[in-house]
Amino acid sequence: MRSEDLTARARIRDAALAEFGARGVSGTTIRGVAQRAGVSPGLVQHHFGTKDGLRAACDAHVLEYIRAETRSGLDEGNIGEPAFIAEVYASSPPVMRYLARALADGSPGAAAVFDELVDLTERYLVDSPGLSDARTRAIVYTSMRLGALVLHGHVSRQLGVDLLGPEGASRVGLATLDVVAPELLPDGLAARVRDALARYEQGEGR
Amino acid sequence: MRSEDLTARARIRDAALAEFGARGVSGTTIRGVAQRAGVSPGLVQHHFGTKDGLRAACDAHVLEYIRAETRSGLDEGNIGEPAFIAEVYASSPPVMRYLARALADGSPGAAAVFDELVDLTERYLVDSPGLSDARTRAIVYTSMRLGALVLHGHVSRQLGVDLLGPEGASRVGLATLDVVAPELLPDGLAARVRDALARYEQGEGR
DNA sequence: GTCTATATAATGATAGAC
DNA sequence: GTCTATCATTATATAGAC
16 A cells, blocks of 8 residues: 555545645645645646545545445444444544544535444444433434544543554543443443453554 | 624634634635624734734633633532533534634644643542543543534534534533443432433523 | 646735825 | 735646647
8 A cells, every 4th residue: 555556546635635634625735735645736636626526535535434444343243342443543544534624624425424323323222211312322422432533633642642543542442441331332342342452452453 | 792792803803713613724714704703804914913813812712711611610510510511512602613623623722621621520530440540531531522512513413403502512411421431420410410401401501 | 647837816914094 | 993905925727738
């Protein structure tokens, strides 16, 4: 996945991902993207038309990436695990940075990610007397889990390590287990996840 | 607090607050702020010098606002209550919208708010064997509580009501109680807060 | 596919009249 | 304090050469 191996189009898209993630939509310039990708501004527009087209391409790419990660999480039956999201954090920092910014800025792709995560979360919640309905809890729980991502800059500053790296992600994943109500987690999940995180920290993770 | 009662300077600051909150830093233009405030672009720069000066003024105003709200929360001993933050949400939507954007964009004032909330939260957490240290849990807990604010657009869309209004704020405050680990809440807090929220919904809230 | 102009528009900031 | 020019910069987007 080194940049030399990619086509110019893919390099431009990755550069745009990084720029959008770092500076936001309106703070990003086509010139900046071109410079980061090592091409001319004209080439950027040749491939993506307009700045908004470039943005849409990034959105689509991130949405597909998250869907793939989510699917693999579902296959393993661990979508509800706080550690799962931590693993996703560390899997591709540029994508996560873009997603964080897009969630705050508002974009169709980010909205889709949010909505789909709410749906997935709701499946793992059961209605219970005296509690808010499962849907509302799923919405709030999703926003809370994503909170650490959107605020990764503040979390990383306070933690002293990058949340989007293996160490930060696992520490936050672990702490999340202590902060979330146990009813939200399937039976025995906490112990299982603590094991997985320990193994992950030993370098057996992706 | 109607805009006609305010000095032009205060009106410009409020307009900037709204623009920054809605469009982000780089998406906001001095012309846009001037138009919203009903003054000329020149007057904006007469009062605040540069766009960055305007931004700093908003930052300072919001930081002071949050500190005052936090202090009043401390006086009542309820800073740890999820319902408290819900009350703050509904207290001034424009300020909260600015804060949400600034937390995601990154600004000195927003960073100060985050750091101070972590400090306040840590006071209410006790170290416990088998759990992450109190500081780490405070960081994660703070980022999760603020997650709903930063993602208020998504939360509101899913909820069907504005999170920054009384109904949305109380619904989310209530659901937060069901999502957060009970150890994080002082004894009897949940019941107390549910009462307070019920009263709040009846219109006895601010 | 990739580049170099270039047209056109918008923005931050300044200067000076009232 | 408030406004109307105006400047210099920078941005998107287009056209066309290679």
